[in-house]
Amino acid sequence: MFGRVHEWSKHHVRLMDALRVGPLAALAILMAWPYVAAPAQxxxxxxxxxxxxxxxxxxxxxxxxxxxxxxxAAFAGVALVCFGQWLLAIDLVPANLSVLVALWSVACTRSFGWAFAAWLVAELGVFLVIVRWDQVTISTFFSGSIFVVTVWLTGLYASTRRRYLEGLEERAERAERERDQQARMAAAAERARIARELHDVVAHNVSVIVVQADGAGYAIDSDPEQARQAVRAISRTGREALAEMRRLVGVLRESEADATDYTPQPGLAQLAELVDGAGLPARLRVSGEACELPEGQQLVVYRIVQEALTNALKHGGPGVRALVELVYGGTDLVVRVTDDGRGAAAPPGSGGHGLIGMRERVAMYGGAVSAEPRRGGGFEVLARLPVPLTRAA
Structure with missing residues (x-):
């Protein structure tokens, strides 16, 4: 509600100024009665x-x-009117409080030098009023100036508070921009790494197609059955390669680093070795009817488990243990990595790009991933990947 009122006031500046003057104007009108009823003498x-x-x-x-x-300009105008009033020996009226209002505006919105100058002018006005209508003493001057000093200090405090809040908002906006930029850079770097990793998968499929096609060409006359099997393998491998190529269109990014890295990418066959060498007590559990997965999806599963075990080792605390589960459900594969570490009590990481990489990988295959602390303690990484229909059948 206050946010809407603030936005409305920003678009109706003059109306808000009039509303601020309203209470003082109402007081001046209410106090006009003595001037109507007073005799001329x-x-x-x-x-x-x-x-x-x-x-x-x-x-x-x-x-x-x-x-x-x-x-x-507002303070100068009020001060000039008050000085003219003093020269004409006109008594004070309720509207003279506008000096304090204008003084507060200067102290709140302008630099300390201007605020100090406005305070001196207001104090001079207090002195002139005492000279005209009262005996000049320290006590009378102090009594008259205490309101001026209070209003002036309140304006200075409001100015300091406003600038402090503006600085906080500016830093928050800058931090948000930097966070978004870092997230985009991390996503771009992760896509480039995924593209390099999947390059070997696609190259492998194309190589299989070439070998099977050559074999079918040699066996088409002597062994037709073997040729048919080779053609079926070509068809299946070609579909996989086409699917991988379509996914690569969205993630390909130029990258000069590691351009000559031709190391074969790991898959499910290397998962047990990864769990054994994780650096912490970990077990691998596979349930359901296992099916053959494309090498790209195997790489995704491997990287998810690798990242989850790394986080458990870094943030789980001493004596942490982990459990890696692969659950084949016919149409999807569930990857769950849990640990019994500190969970929500663990200190936050400095980078925060591991989950971004998981999401990028899983999103390529239409899956979903979540990472959050468990209720009873520890942490859980849960990913769900759809299994290709041909593989599920």
């Missing part, structure tokens, strides 16, 4: 009459309509 302040009173009050209040946009 009354005090000097009464002898100006109701018309003069309203004119003086309007002259004192009018500059406040510009106090937000031009606080210095």
């Amino acid at each position: 009354g005090p000097p302040g009464m002898r100006i009459g109701v018309a003069g009173y309203l004119l003086l009050s309007g002259a004192l209040l009018a500059p406040l309509l510009w106090q937000r946009r031009r606080p210095l």
Whole structure:
């Protein structure tokens, strides 16, 4: 609600200025009755009459309509009207409080130098009023200036608070921009790494197609059955290669680093070795009817398990143990990595790009991944990957 009011006030500046002057104007109107009822032989302040009173009050209040946009000009206007009032020996009126309002605006919105100058002018006004209508003593001057000093200090505090909040907002916006930029850079780097890893998978499939095609060409006359099996293998491998190529279109990025890395990429066959060499007590459990997965998906499963075990080792604390589960469900494969470490109590990581990499990999195959602390303690990484229909059958 306050946010909507703030936005509305930003688009209706003049109306908000008028509303700020409203209470003081209402007070001036309510206090006009003595000037209407006073006889002509009354005090000097009464002898100006109701018309003069309203004119003086309007002259004192009018500059406040510009106090937000031009606080210095508003303060100068009020101060000049007050000085003219002093020269004409006109008694004080409720609208003279506009000096304090203008002083607060200058102290709140302008530099300390201007605020200090406005305070000196206000103190001079207090001194002139005491000289005209009272005996000048330290106590009377202190009593008159205490309101001026209070308003001035309140304006300085509001200025300091406003600048502090503006600095916080600026730092928050800069941190958010840097965070988004780092996330984009991390995603781009991860896509480039995925592209390099999947290059070997696609190259392998194409090589299989070439070998099977050559074998079918040699066996088509002497062994037709073997040729048919080779053609079926070509068809299946070609579909896999085409699917991998389509996924690569969205993740290919230029990268000069590791351009000559031709190391074969790991898969499910190397998963047990990964778990055994994780650096912490870990077990591998496979349930359901296992099926053959494309090498790209095997690589995704391997990297998810690798990242989860690394996080458990880094953040799980001493004596942490992990369990890696692969659950084949016919149409999907569930990868769950749990540990009994510190979970939510673990200190936050400095990079935070591991989960981004998991999401990028799983999203390529239409899956989903989550990583969060468990209720009873520890941490859980859960990924669900759809299994190709031909493989599931």
